[in-house]
Amino acid sequence: MASKPRKDVVKNDRRILRAxxxxxxxxxxxxxIAAVAERAGLSVPTVYRYYSSAEVLRGRYMAEVDQQIRDYSHECDTAGTALFDDVLSEWGRIIEVYGPGLVQLRSRSGFLARLNGGDPTMQMLREAWERPIRRVLRANDIDGSYFEGALFLLNMMFDPRELLDLTARGNSMEQTIGIMKTAYLGAIRAWRDQDTPTV
Known part of the structure; x- marks a missing residue:
């Protein structure tokens, strides 16, 4: 049985990620690493014991955020398509906290290329949204073969940069999520109605 990390190890890691x-x-x-160490109130060697480079730390920060939405989705027991609404609302709350940083860390590679290439971040995203999206597809009589396209569309329409752009125009995050949800549902229903080829 694996032992739990020491409390000081967990505490330091949280301080590093927050910084x-x-x-x-x-x-x-x-x-x-030096700037992170200074902001976290830790020595540079201490931070290096956790993260070998700033690039590794960036990746861990992204994974931490993605893990939050995945865990919320897995633990949410909301019935039917309301699950999609709940997970979207949680994504909005996460964006309000982490959004500005996430905007700066977006990959230069395309979404589907990363998804099909086995990118761990994309796998976590898939795990977070597969159950909610498949419920929406079933409720709208859309074939499950559209799932990857629907996930691609969700990633594009609920991108942190675009959500923050809309809130900057005076909309609350709740209003923004509602606006984009309406557009998202309209888009996937149009795919169904036009018998659009799957992505």
């Missing part, structure tokens, strides 16, 4: 998130939001291009 990294703060710096990513402020100046993502200049994220360094």
């Amino acid at each position: 990294a998130g703060d710096l990513i939001r402020i100046d993502p291009d200049n994220l360094t």
Whole structure:
């Protein structure tokens, strides 16, 4: 049986990730281990014991956020298509906290290329949204073969950059999620009605 990490190890890791998130939001291009150590109140060697480079730390920060939405989705017991609404609302709350940093960390590779290439972040995203999206597809009489296309569309329409752009125009995050949900459902229903080829 694996032993649990020591409390000081967990505490330090959280301090490092919190400091990294703060710096990513402020100046993502200049994220360094030294800057993270200073902001976290830890020594540089201590931070290096957890993360071998700033790039590794960036990846861990992204995974931490993706894990939050995946875990919420898995633990949510909401019935029917309301599950999709609940997971979307949680995504909105996550964006309000982490969004500015996530905007700076978006990959240059295409979504489907990463999804089909086995990118761990994309796998986590799939795990978070597969159950909610498949419920929406079934409720709208849309064949399950459209799932990857629906996931692709969700990733595009609920991108942190675009959600924050809409909230900057005076909409609350709740209103923004509602606006984009209506557009999303309209898009996948149009695919069904036009017998669009699957992505």
